[in-house]
Amino acid sequence: MSHPAPVHDSSRSDASRIxxxxxxxxxxGDVRRGPFSRRRLLQGTAALGLAAGATALDLTSLTPxxxxxxxxxxxxxxxYIGAHPDDEAWTLAALGQWNExxxxxAGVITVTRGEGGGNAVGLEEGPALGLIRETEERTAVGYAxxxxxxxLDAVDFFYTLSAPLTYDxxxxxxxxxxxxxxxxxxxxxxxxTMNPSAVEGNHGNHQQAxxxxxEAYLLAGREDVFPEHFDEGLRPFSPRRILRSxxxxxxxxxxxxxxxxxxxEVASDVVFGAWNGTPSERHGKRWSAVRDDAVHSYRTxxxxxxxxxxxxxxxxxxxxxTLLASRTPLADPTSSDTAALAGASLPIDGGLPLGTxxxxxxxxxxxxxxxxxxxxxxVGSPGRALPGAAVExxxxxxxxxxxxxxxxxxxxxxxxxxTFTVTVAEDAAPGEHVLLRARATSRGASGQNVLPLRTAGxxxxxxxxxxxxxxxxxxTEELGMQRLDTLVPTRRAIGSGRAETLEVVxxxxxxxxxxxxxxxxxxxxxxxxPAQLLVEAIPAGGESTVEVRIENTDASLxxxxxxxxxxxxxxxxxxxxxxxxxxxxxxxxxVPRLVATRTEGVEIDAAxxxxxYPGDSIDIGTxxxxxxxxxxxxxxxxxxxxxxxxLYVFVKVVDDTLGALLPPEDNKQRFRTDSIEIMVDPRATSxxxxxxxxxxxxPGTAVDGGIGGPVAGRDHDNRQGPIDETAPGVRIDAIVxxxxxxxxxxxxxxxxxxxxxxxxxxxxxxxxxxxxxxQDKTGQSRIGWSTFPGVQADPYRWGLxxxxxxxxxxxxxxxPQIPDTAARSVQSPASIIQAAEDGTGLxxxxxxxxxxxxxxxxxxxxxxxxxxxxTREAGTVRLYLWGGGEIVGALDAQEVGAGKETLEVLLTxxxxxxxxxxxxxxxxxxxxxxxxxxxx
Numbered sequence: 058m059s060h061p062a063p064v065h066d067s068s069r070s071d072a073s074r075i076x077x078x079x080x081x082x083x084x085x086g087d088v089r090r091g092p093f094s095r096r097r098l099l100q101g102t103a104a105l106g107l108a109a110g111a112t113a114l115d116l117t118s119l120t121p122x123x124x125x126x127x128x129x130x131x132x133x134x135x136x137y138i139g140a141h142p143d144d145e146a147w148t149l150a151a152l153g154q155w156n157e158x159x160x161x162x163a164g165v166i167t168v169t170r171g172e173g174g175g176n177a178v179g180l181e182e183g184p185a186l187g188l189i190r191e192t193e194e195r196t197a198v199g200y201a202x203x204x205x206x207x208x209l210d211a212v213d214f215f216y217t218l219s220a221p222l223t224y225d226x227x228x229x230x231x232x233x234x235x236x237x238x239x240x241x242x243x244x245x246x247x248x249x250t251m252n253p254s255a256v257e258g259n260h261g262n263h264q265q266a267x268x269x270x271x272e273a274y275l276l277a278g279r280e281d282v283f284p285e286h287f288d289e290g291l292r293p294f295s296p297r298r299i300l301r302s303x304x305x306x307x308x309x310x311x312x313x314x315x316x317x318x319x320x321x322e323v324a325s326d327v328v329f330g331a332w333n334g335t336p337s338e339r340h341g342k343r344w345s346a347v348r349d350d351a352v353h354s355y356r357t358x359x360x361x362x363x364x365x366x367x368x369x370x371x372x373x374x375x376x377x378x379t380l381l382a383s384r385t386p387l388a389d390p391t392s393s394d395t396a397a398l399a400g401a402s403l404p405i406d407g408g409l410p411l412g413t414x415x416x417x418x419x420x421x422x423x424x425x426x427x428x429x430x431x432x433x434x435x436v437g438s439p440g441r442a443l444p445g446a447a448v449e450x451x452x453x454x455x456x457x458x459x460x461x462x463x464x465x466x467x468x469x470x471x472x473x474x475x476t477f478t479v480t481v482a483e484d485a486a487p488g489e490h491v492l493l494r495a496r497a498t499s500r501g502a503s504g505q506n507v508l509p510l511r512t513a514g515x516x517x518x519x520x521x522x523x524x525x526x527x528x529x530x531x532x533t534e535e536l537g538m539q540r541l542d543t544l545v546p547t548r549r550a551i552g553s554g555r556a557e558t559l560e561v562v563x564x565x566x567x568x569x570x571x572x573x574x575x576x577x578x579x580x581x582x583x584x585x586x587p588a589q590l591l592v593e594a595i596p597a598g599g600e601s602t603v604e605v606r607i608e609n610t611d612a613s614l615x616x617x618x619x620x621x622x623x624x625x626x627x628x629x630x631x632x633x634x635x636x637x638x639x640x641x642x643x644x645x646x647x648v649p650r651l652v653a654t655r656t657e658g659v660e661i662d663a664a665x666x667x668x669x670y671p672g673d674s675i676d677i678g679t680x681x682x683x684x685x686x687x688x689x690x691x692x693x694x695x696x697x698x699x700x701x702x703x704l705y706v707f708v709k710v711v712d713d714t715l716g717a718l719l720p721p722e723d724n725k726q727r728f729r730t731d732s733i734e735i736m737v738d739p740r741a742t743s744x745x746x747x748x749x750x751x752x753x754x755x756p757g758t759a760v761d762g763g764i765g766g767p768v769a770g771r772d773h774d775n776r777q778g779p780i781d782e783t784a785p786g787v788r789i790d791a792i793v794x795x796x797x798x799x800x801x802x803x804x805x806x807x808x809x810x811x812x813x814x815x816x817x818x819x820x821x822x823x824x825x826x827x828x829x830x831x832q833d834k835t836g837q838s839r840i841g842w843s844t845f846p847g848v849q850a851d852p853y854r855w856g857l858x859x860x861x862x863x864x865x866x867x868x869x870x871x872x873p874q875i876p877d878t879a880a881r882s883v884q885s886p887a888s889i890i891q892a893a894e895d896g897t898g899l900x901x902x903x904x905x906x907x908x909x910x911x912x913x914x915x916x917x918x919x920x921x922x923x924x925x926x927x928t929r930e931a932g933t934v935r936l937y938l939w940g941g942g943e944i945v946g947a948l949d950a951q952e953v954g955a956g957k958e959t960l961e962v963l964l965t966x967x968x969x970x971x972x973x974x975x976x977x978x979x980x981x982x983x984x985x986x987x988x989x990x991x992x993x
Contacts, residue, residue, distance in 0.1 A: 131205060131895040134402040135163040136245035136296075138236065138270035140262035141171040141213065142194035143355045144251060148302045150348040151331035151376040151394075152249075153201030157339050159395050159403060164205035165198055166239055166901075167191075168232060168266050169213035170880040175726035177359035177834040182725065187213070187880025190357055192942060195887055197354040200340070200347050205243070208888055209235045210900035212879035213262070215773030218850040219745035220255065221525055223265040226875050233269050234286075235901025240277045241291040242897050242904075246402035248274050248299040249378065254541045255529040257548065258847040261745070267301070268532065274299040274382065275536060289903050289985070297385045297401040297414075304328045304377040305544060311371040318391045319377060323543045325490035325509035327380040329390045329397035333366065334373035345373050359729070359835035382538070384414045386497070386504025400504060409497065409504035412439025414472070417450075417495045417506055419479075422539035423513035423566050426485040426637060432458075432508070434495040435474040436467055443467040443499040448475040451494040455482030467499075487514040487639035490543060509540045513566050514639025516573035516595060518632035520547050521560035521602070523853060525744050547643040548625065552650040552819070552857035554612030560602050563632060565595040573634040575603075580626050582611035583645070595634075609647060616649040616856075618679045618844040624648070648843045649856040651675050651822070656698045659705045663790040663803050670696035670707055675856075677708070677824045681844030684837045689713050691828035691838055693799075699860050704806045706735050708824060710756075712799040716829030716836070718759035724768040724779060727753045728827045729834040733802055734772070736855055738821025739813040740868065743852040747873035749774050749821070750784070750811045751849075756800040757793040767791035767802065773850060775812035776874045784810040812873075814866025822858035825849055882979075883986060884949070886939035889977040892988035903985030910934075910980040910987035914959075921946050921963040922993050924976055930955050932982035936962045938993070939975045 135152065137145045145152075145165050155161040170187030181189055195206055211227040240248075252259055253267035276282045278295030287293075306321040308314055312332060319328035333345040340347045345366040353361045367373050378397045380387070386409055388399035395403055404411040414437035424430055434448045449461035462475040479493070493508040522530065526545060533539045551557050565571045572593045577585045586606045595601045617624040625644040632639050654672030678692035686692070693710040716730035727734070737750040751774035758765040769780040769789045776783045786807040793800045808815055825841030825848070841848070843856035882888040882900035889899065898904035906929070914925040922938055931954045938946035945966025968974065974993040979986060 131164070131243045131897060132162070133164045133205065133243040133245040134161040134398070135247045135249060136166060136240065136243060137163060137302075138166045138168075138248060138250045138266060138273070140168045140251070140260070140266035141174065142167050142190040142208075143171070143197070143358055143360070144263065144266075146197060146348075146352050146355065146360075148249060148376055149198065149201040149351045150333040150344040151378070152203065153347060154331060154335050154337065154344050155395060155398065156202035157337060158335075159398070161398065161402060163201065163203050164207065164243055164245070165194070165203060166207045166209065166236060167194065168209045168211045168227065168236075168269070169262070170208050170210075171213050172878075172880050173213035173215055173876060174358065175729055176357045177729060178356050180723055183876075183878055184880040184884070186357065188885055188944075190355075191880070191885060191887060193355050193357060197351040200351040200354075205891065205895060206888075207239050207897065207901060208880075208882055208885065210879050210881045212875075212877055214876050215746070215777060216850050217261040217745055217747075217773065218259065218847055219261040219525060219747075220265040220268060221528060222745045222747055223261045227265065233272055234283050236269050236273045237277045237283055238286055238289075238291065238898065238903070239901050240273050240296065241286055241294045244294050246297045247398055248296050249302055250299065252301055252303060253381075255526050255545050257546065257845075257851075260847075261850075271299065271381065271536065271538060271541075295384065298383040299381045300329070300378040300397060301381050302376070302378055304379045308375065308377065310374045314375040315394055315396075316391050321379075323490050325492050325511075325540070325543075327387065327390060327492075327507060329378045329380070330375035331394040331397065332373070332375045334370050335394065343373070359833065362831070362833050362835050381541070383506055384416055386413065386415050386506055405504065407502060409443070409499060409502050410439050410441065413437065413443065413497075413504060415495060415497045415504050415506040417493060417508035419493070419508060419510065422509075422537075423511050424481050425513060425515055425567060426481055426487075427483045428481045430479045430481065432477045432479050432493060433474050434477070434497070435472050436464065436497045437472040438467040438469055440469055442469045446473065446497060446499045448495060448497050450477045450479070451496065452479055453482070453491045455484065456480060481512065485512045487512050487517070487637065488641070511539075511543070514632060514634065514637045515567040516563055516565050516571050516592075516632045516634035517639045517641060518561055518563040518573065518575045518592070519630045519641045520549055520628065520643050521562050522547055523549070523744065547641075548646055550646040550648050550853050551607060551609055552648055553614070553616050554609055554650060555819075555857065556606055556608035558604055558606050561590075561605055561630065562600055562602050563592045563595055564600040565597055565634075567635065568597050570597055571595045571634045573632045576631045577605060578629040578631070579607070579645075582609065582614045583626065584608045584610050607645070614647060616647045616843070618681055620647060623845060646845070646854050648854060649675065650859070651697060651856065652859045652861065653697045653699055655700065655860075655862060656705075657700055659698065659700075659805065661788040661790050661803050661805050663792045663801050665696065665707050665801075665803075670698050670705070672696065672698060675824070675842050677826060677842045678840050679842070679844045680838060680840050681825070681848060682839040682846055683828075686828065686838045686840065690830075691826065691840055693824075693826050693840065695824045695842065697822075697858065699863070701863070702807055702809070704737070704808065704860075706804050706806070706824070708733055708735075708802045710799045710801070710826055712797070712828060714830040715793075715797045717832045717834050718757060718764060719755060719834075721758045721760065721765065721768050724755065724770050725772065727755055727772070728836050728839075730827070730829040730836065731756065731800070732827045734823075734825050734827075734849060735804065735806070736821070736823040736825070736849070736852070737806065737811060738852045738855060739811045739815045741816065741819045741821040741852075741855075741857060743821065746774050746850055746852060747875070748812055748870060749852055750806070752780065752784075752787065752804060752806065754789060754791070754802055754804070756791040756802050764793050764795075769804070775871055777876070786810050808866070812871040814868050815860070815863070816865050817860040817863035818865075820858040820860065821852050821855040823848065823855040883933075883935055883981050884937075884979070886937040886944060886975070886977040889937070889979050889988045890939065890975060890990045892986075893977070893990040899979060899981075899986040899988055905930075905980065905982065905985045905987040910978060910989045912976060912978055912989045912991045915976055915991045915993055917993065918961060921961055922974070922976055923959060923961045924978075924991070925957055925959050926953065926978060927957045928953050928955055928980055930982055930984075932980050934960070935979045935981075936960060937977045938962050938964065938966075938968075939977050940966060940968060941973070945974070
């Protein structure tokens with residue numbers, strides 16, 4: 058079990074507090090804060106990135122060690138960067154066929170080993186589960202020809218939608234340093250990652266891993282970023298392209314899906330595809346079926362139960378990738394299944410030489426009607442000159458730009474730039490997403506790249522973003538990557554029948570002070586005061602803030618998933634300035650509300666006695682994820698009451714099929730079977746669940762072949778673990794019906810057990826039910842009261858609970874406790890064996906010299922294996938006997954000095970004389986890590 062450690066739930070809005078060059082303890086993840094800020098790190102990224110892109114192509118300047126790496130086993134074409142050991146799963150059909158048919162070598166960075174996830178096949182958790190999940194991942198990616206998996210040893214904690222919380226728990230710049238170190242060591246042309254945008258429902262770990270990937274793409278080529286890497290023999294390296302796995306929009310299926318093209322939701326998105334149905338000669342089946350085999354390898358996650366892909370070729374989809382940025386020319390996305398790589402790791406037919414860079418910079422993302430815009434196109438040559446080069450810029454219809462410009466010969470490994478003055482159309486409508494397209498030519502060959510822009514009004518206004526969203530938008534602005542904002546909605550929550558005071562922010566995007574008329578348009582059933590306002594003297598490039606009061610005047614309107622559009626009611630905020638009107642579409646989440654009725658003398662006995670719960674009930678039967686349900690299949694009702702010291706909750710669930718009964722000791726990850734969660738946000742102000750209370754309960758357990766009593770614990774909240782350890786004042790009881798028709802559950806939650814004092818006028822509150830109709834420890838449906846995708850990790854969209862007559866408690870927040878025990882690469886035989894072969898540092902840490910650790914005289918003994926271990930410096934040695942799928946002997950954490958020592962590893966597993974074993978050894982010192990392995 059992971060041991061909890063306090064973590065400050067601080068915002069990154071001054072994010073700028075992490076020093077990427079600060080010394081760290083790689084074992085603790087502690088980052089010493091320094092004056093070198095993230096903001097300072099990111100300033101100038103675009104310009105420095107251009108220069109670094111050309112430098113990175115100069116292979117002749119590599120050190121002998123680097124040349125050996127680049128020519129050897131870790132010279133990668135593609136590097137996937139994810140958070141958990143299954144995040145790459147849905148890209149494996151594409152990565153596999155690129156490997157089989159185009160010789161592309163891919164590797165995977167996995168920031169954590171997923172030790173905080175579920176386990177559908179055993180009781181292992183924490184680091185032990187992490188090592189199992191690493192083995193599953195290596196098996197799965199092996200189907201795609203991937204041999205290099207770099208686990209970075211960050212802790213996998215509970216499910217969250219918060220990237221800022223993830224950043225803090227992972228250690229911020231320390232993880233970014235490790236990612237950039239792997240990028241510099243493996244030199245991939247293309248990075249593939251997850252969605253870095255703060256869209257609703259995006260897993261916070263996924264988002265933060267992708268944000269790190271974007272930073273690595275932009276910063277790995279800079280000499281001022283983590284300069285300590287260069288003392289390790291590494292050099293700056295700029296990948297040529299970064300793609301997001303997945304897309305937003307529509308497409309067809311079948312063999313012609315890629316050729317027919319993708320219709321993106323955002324007009325400026327460029328989307329590439331690779332059809333999953335391509336037959337694999339290597340595997341003797343279609344790549345869609347090979348991907349199924351890979352996906353089924355993630356057994357601990359219950360993915361062995363996933364249905365197979367369609368067998369009808371016309372129904373097989375493509376894997377889609379959205380372009381985030383590219384330093385090199387792009388191919389037509391409809392031209393082939395390898396177009397995503399063309400111009401970066403593969404040549405373009407008739408295109409400029411591979412390694413040529415073509416980059417566009419406008420200095421801003423939002424452009425105004427009639428505005429003149431300076432656009433610079435920079436062309437960099439690869440290992441040979443580009444003679445007679447010319448550049449032209451294509452702009453949207455109605456815009457104007459000068460003709461092609463000759464830039465002459467671009468000498469080998471140098472750059473030449475052309476600057477264009479672009480005039481935006483006077484009648485350009487604000488809010489449109491457009492592309493500028495630069496085309497470079499040289500002796501009949503050509504290459505093009507694109508720059509996404511958004512048209513805007515001089516002033517744009519809208520409801521103020523929640524803090525985590527505002528922080529993300531500030532991050533994209535610092536990076537010059539506002540293109541990542543396009544699908545991030547402004548959504549605020551309001552309780553049914555309640556009023557809230559919200560800020561409206563008016564931003565001046567022009568170069569002159571502006572007055573703006575702002576109008577808010579809300580749907581029927583909502584009122585705003587004032588609905589129209591004049592915001593005066595907004596400074597150039599600045600913003601002004603005003604307050605409005607928004608009220609839900611019709612409490613009969615449906616809330617949450619019971620309403621159209623998932624409970625989102627549209628809000629339009631229109632700003633008019635300098636004769637230009639700019640509307641922005643936003644929305645309100647209407648969440649349910651309960652005014653509880655007080656009572657005294659509730660007995661926790663799983664029976665709703667007369668007078669115990671006198672108030673109204675709430676319906677907890679609305680689907681929010683998973684398979685559709687009928688009321689007979691899964692539905693429920695909840696009653697809530699209170700006294701001066703306690704909250705009481707009674708839950709009745711109707712269910713037609715009993716899911717797998719888990720033993721009492723398997724009281725965790727309750728979404729695997731029938732269970733409930735009761736969520737309380739004491740002040741209804743939490744941005745993430747680290748400051749909330751979440752009670753998870755199994756109504757019945759497996760005891761002596763029958764149904765035993767309930768168990769409960771806290772999960773993905775302020776403090777996790779069994780309820781008698783984490784909130785000993787809580788009481789529970791439950792009854793599972795026989796014959797089975799569902800269950801009832803009752804609990805008393807003392808206010809003193811909550812992580813902060815309560816505000817009785819509005820507590821965040823929710824009840825959700827997980828329904829399983831199988832025995833394979835997988836859930837099928839999720840229902841609840843306030844229901845949105847991912848709502849269990851999104852407190853701002855929980856319902857509101859009012860407790861009339863109670864006095865507000867002073868705020869005294871408890872420090873969040875987050876699991877801090879991660880599976881580590883120095884303790885992973887698979888990672889050690891890989892590092893011994895490719896020379897990279899374990900866990901993304903610095904790699905010691907190849908002679909730092911050696912094994913010789915390895916032989917079987919009566920009880921195990923003996924080996925002479927040679928070390929060049931003092932440190933911690935760990936030895937593991939690896940049977941290919943499990944550890945069958947270990948000597949953990951042996952302190953040694955420089956020199957040689959004979960060590961013995963005792964066999965603890967069942968191994969025959971003929972079984973092939975490997976002895977894996979790691980050395981960990983203050984300066985880094987080393988790995989060695991030998992056949993036994």
